[in-house]
Amino acid sequence: MKVLMVHARYRHPGGEDVSAATEADALSAMGVSVERWTLPPEDGSGIRAFGRAVWNRATAAELAERVAAARPDIVHVQNFFPALSPLVHRTAARLGVPVVQSVRNWRLVCPAATRFRTGRPCDACAGHAIAWPALGRPCWRDSRTATAGAAAALGLHRLIGTWRRCVRAFVCPSAAVADMLPAFWPRAVVPNMTEAAAAGPGGGAIIYAGRLTPEKGVGLLADAWARFRGLPPLHVLGDGPARVTLEGQPNIVLLGQRPHAEVLERLAAARAVVVPSLWPEPFGRVVIEAAARGTPAIVSSAGGLPDLVEDGVTGFIVPAGSSAAIAGAVQGLHPAMRTAARAAFSRRFAAPVVAPRLLEVYRSCL
Template sequence: MRVLMVHARYRHPGGEDVSAATEAEALSALGVTVERWTLPPEDGSGVRAFGRAVWNRTAAAELGERVAAARPDIVHVQNFFPTLSPLVHRTAARLGLPVVQSVRNWRLVCPAATRFRAGRPCDACTGHAIAWAALGRPCWRDSRTATAGAAAALGLHRLIGTWRRCVRAFVCPSTAVADVLPASWPRAIVPNMADPGTAGPGGGPIIYAGRLTPEKGVSLLADAWRRFPGLPPLHVMGDGPARAALEGMPNVVLLGQRSHAEVLERLSTARAVVVPSLWPEPFGRVVIEAAARGTPAIVSAAGGLPELVEDGVTGFVVPAGSSAAVAGAVQGLRPAMRTAARAAFSRRFAAPVVAPRLLEVYRSCL
């Protein structure tokens, strides 16, 4: 089988970029010929950028050229917004190729792709072809104009049937994601995958790795480590506007932005990884990367996170918004959770186990 995998990278590199690359490598290991078309992050703004997000003829033409050269059996689109526009889906379908679309964020149901606004989860636009509730609000990039542009671009393609007619399967990493898509869209649940790696020694600090933004629950971490000074050290990798909430705190080490390789190395020696998100995380890649190294996770009951952790066995699932619950989970960690986390990863999220499931989705679309 030959696959053309299309992905537009993000301004801030993150889990979706890693997931796209991991899938390509895992499929190649199965003997699939994967031609990768990876675009740099979009660097424009204003009317021209909005036009590209709606109907990017240049990207569509290049897709046609790549199809002619690679002669794929299927086109797998990872992230398309805003660099590519859904015109690539329409072009691939016009050329007679089945299209698979990964859904690793909430963009198809929320212009901001977060389902989070004004400090709390928001579903005002979920279930509507046009995100009318977002118009006039600075949901995306703190800009009313950018938000309106995103809503218009995605709404137009809902109305003209791009998703319904041109996509054979929407590949969702969790049930939480699949459940918010329109019922008429064909969906397949295939979790994100990670390289098996090796289990680490653990026993070190609690790790947080990710963007330091309000929806990620950074304030909860600050509150938990302030109220419960006996907790193990917290090492924080990442940066963002919520960094100030953790600055100057005893027993909290701010490591700043680190490479993906260093994050994985530190996860191996961590006591646990903590993901205290307030927004509904579609998945939570750091959880499975930690589990691959035998490190349990403490996650909030938000979005797809509870699907990744067996509460009390491979970590803990705590109520979203409760710093006391986070602290209690840290205090309740047990050595046996390391073995359980690694075993669960090997069974559910290891690339050699998950990649064949994605290959089956491809075959079902041919």
């Protein structure tokens, strides 16, 4: 089988970029011929950028050229917004090539792709073909104009049937994501994957790795470590506007944005990874990267995170928004969780286990 893997990178590199690359690597290791087309992040703004997000003829033409040259059996689109536009889906379908679309964020049901607004989860736009509740609100990039553009671009393609007619399968990393899509869209749940790794020594600091933004629950970490002084050190890997809430807090070490390889090394040595999100995380890649190294996770009950942890066995699931519950989970960690976390990873999230499921989705589309 030959697959054309299409991905537009993000302005701020993150888990979706890693997941897209990992899928391509895992399929190649299985003998699938994978041709990669990776685009740089969209750095424009204004009416021209909006036009490209709606109907990008240049990238559609390039897709057609790549299809003619590679003759793939499947076009798998990872992230498409805003650098590509859904015209690539329509072009591939017109050329007779089945299209698979990964859904690793909430963009198809929320212009901001977060389902989070003004400090709390928001589903005002869910269920609307055009996200009219977002109009006039600065949901995406803190801009009313950008938000309206995203709503219009995605709504137009919903109305003209791009998703219904041109996509054979929407691949979702969790049931939480699949359940938010329109019922008549064909979908499959295939979790994100990562390669197996040697078990780490553990026992070190608690690790937070990710963007420092309010929806990630960073403020809860500041509150937990300020109120419960007996907790082990918290090492924070990442940067963002919520960094200020952690600065000067006792027993919290801010390490800034670190290379991915270093993050993985620190996860292996950690006592646990903590993911205190307030927004409904579609997945939570850092949880499986930690589990691959035998490190348990403390996650909130938001979005797809509970699917990744067996409560009390491979870590803890705590109520979203509770700093006291986070502190209690840290205090309840025990060594047996390391063995359990690694075993669960091997059964559920290791690349050799998950990649065949993705290949089966492809076959079902032919």
